[in-house]
Amino acid sequence: MTTPQPVSLSAERPFWNPYLAGVALGALLLGTYLVMGFGLGSSSGPTRLAYGALHLLAPAWTEANGYIGAYFTEGGSVLMDWMVFEVVGVLLGGVLGAYTAGRMRRGAVSKGPNISRGKRIALAIVGGVIMGFAARLGRGCTSGQALTGGAVLALGSWIFMLSVFAGGYLTAPLVRRQWR
Amino acid sequence: MSAPLYANDAFGYSTAMALATVIGLGFGFVLERAGFGRASVLASQFYGRDNRVLKVMFSAIVTTAVGLTLLSGMGLVELGALTIPGTWLGAAVVGGLLLGVGFVTAGYCPGTALVATGSGNVDGAYSLGGMMLGAIGFGVVWPWMEGLYNAGSMGVVTLPEFFGLSQPIVAAGVVVMAIGAFLGAEALERFLARKDGVEPPPSTLHGGRTRNVVFASFAAVAALALLPLGGEASPPDIEARLVSLDSMDLAEDLIEHPADQWIVDLRSAEACAKERIPGAICLPEDGDAAFLATLPPTRTLVLYGQGSMNSAPDSALAFEGTVAMLDGGWDSFQADVLSPPTLPTRASADTRARYERAAALHGHFTGAEVQRAPPPKPKAVKRAVKKGGGC
Incomplete structure (x- = not known):
């Protein structure tokens, strides 16, 4: 059986070999540990942004909240945090990577052909809400817990990582239609 | 200055x-190049077709x-100076499962949603917005989550500690x-592709x-x-149990907790x-090492020679508890405790305190008259750990 070569309209560069990309990511994480003493994170930046915005709207409620209030007892702005600055870099890194690889697709939605744009966006939001909640409960996400904690062999991070894969595989059949 | 640099104060907050x-920026760039700016690529992991997430993540780990x-x-x-996430079993299992559910539903995890947003994919931006709502939602239901959040707290536990194996x-x-x-994963990809x-x-x-080069x-x-x-x-094992002890600390230990140590004299x-x-057992270094193994490891084994010793004798390996080496050996104990201390001429607070401490110990061990009664000192004896184990 012969498969026709896919016709590429854009001069898009291929993705890196995943093993080499992993080594590059690991080298960056190793360097971060050597320089900073801690690792990478992703969820706490957007979380702090959300809590900062909420604080503008409802300062009293935010400060009185048993969980969110703790972000406002440190003194200084909730946004003056290492992870916030790091996450700004992640966003810029995404821009740089996509732009230099010819992969910048402004306004695009990543989805399969059998789902409407609106439904795919709805699932992206629902998934995002679940993740935002889960990352608070789990004290981190795939970056701060699974990757960073996993690399320093933290027991809880490995349990978290295996649970992420389990949750993903269990749910995958239910949301399959958005990809194919 | 050794790593980690920031934790060891090599540079400041603004740096x-x-x-x-x-x-x-480096993190976002590598994730983009790995293909993680696209939900369809990430989600493919959970259908087995392209296991990039597993390959990138495990290679990095x-x-x-x-x-x-x-x-x-x-x-x-x-x-030991690195920040290692603590372990909370309940939060790790439930938080992890939910994050996996959200991951495959959104097609992104938090970091990759940022990268997708940066590369123009609006579904990434919507995921990010959802995440922010979810984070606020967690605060709203906090009173019902607090128990689960703290359930199964174990503190900082690493896999080497958990399994009782060494880091390497x-x-x-x-x-x-x-x-x-x-x-x-590659076998699965081939099977599904066929x-x-x-x-x-x-x-x-x-x-x-x-791949082969990376694996090798x-x-x-x-x-x-x-x-x-x-x-x-055995050598790394004994190193981890080996502490050093200063003669005045040992003298205080002998007074306050006389039953906490076995003191063994290794001189001729x-x-x-x-x-x-006082209280030492004579055991020449070339003597019967097997004797040390018969000592119950409930006490600290204090070893001393004539002067300082560079390493513990092999016979100490037979002892199962903590082994302390006396800094400066017999010479030091004799000079610091058994000889009368000389009253300092220029008495700073530190030298006076040291003098009074030495005078008290000297008086106790030799019966010599103490020139000046020191205040009672309920001081916990600090032992400098010579070589700490890793984490």
Whole structure:
């Protein structure tokens, strides 16, 4: 059986070999540990942004909240945090990577052909809400817990990582239609 | 100054913040190049067609884990100074499961949603917005979540501690496991590709050579990290149990807790018979080492020679508890405790305190009249750990 070569309209560069990309990511994480003493994170930046915005709207409620209030007892702005600055870099890194690889697709939605744009966006939001909640409960996400904690062999991070894969595989059949 | 630099105060807060953005930029760039700016690529992991998430993530974990293990074995980084996430079983299991549900539903995890947003994919931006709502939602239901959030708290526990194995052994185990998972993932990709009548992902189809080089490098670094464990297994073991003790601390210990140590005099039999630290057992170094093994390890074994000793004698290996080496040996004990202290001429608070302490100990051990009664000192004896184990 012969498969026709896919016709590429854009001069898009291929993705890196995943093993080499992993080594590059690991080298960056190793360097971060050597320089900073801690690792990478992703969820706490957007979380702090959300809590900062909420604080503008409802300062009293935010400060009185048993969980969110703790972000406002440190003194200084909730946004003056290492992870916030790091996450700004992640966003810029995404821009740089996509732009230099010819992969910048402004306004695009990543989805399969059998789902409407609106439904795919709805699932992206629902998934995002679940993740935002889960990352608070789990004290981190795939970056701060699974990757960073996993690399320093933290027991809880490995349990978290295996649970992420389990949750993903269990749910995958239910949301399959958005990809194919 | 050894790593980690920031934790060891090599630079300040504003530099750290600037570095944060640079490090983040590198993180975002690599994730984009790995293909993680697209939900369809990420989600493919959960259908087995293209296991990029597993390959990138485990390669990164292996790189960092064996790198840190090797560097700490070479004494270039203190693992104990790194921030290691604590373990809360309930939150790890439930938080992890939910994050996996959200991941496959959104097609992104938090970091990759940021990268997708940066590369123009609006579904990434919507995911990010959802995440922010979810984070606020967690605060709203906090009273019902607090119990689960703190359930199964174990503190900071690493896999080496949990399994009672050394760091290099566990790092090597992670390498073996990761390579096994990679080969399994590639076999699955080939199987599903054959079933679907398509070609497997390019990295599996054409990346064989690169893959082999990466696998070989992982194995080589893990093997290097294992080297310090080669030969006898006992020396690192004794190092971890070995502490050093200063003669005045020992003298105080003898007064306050006389039943907490076995003191063994390793000098020649004649020297020991003539004069020794009160309560010491005479055991010439070339004597019967088996005797040490018969001592219950509930007490600290204090060893001393004539002067300072560079290392514990091999016979100390037989003892199962903590082994303390007396700094400066018999000479030091004699000078600091058994000889009368000289009253300092220029008495700063420190020298006066040291004098009074020495005078009290001297009086206790020799019965000599103490020139000046010191205030009672309920001081906990601090023992400097000579060589700490890793984490």
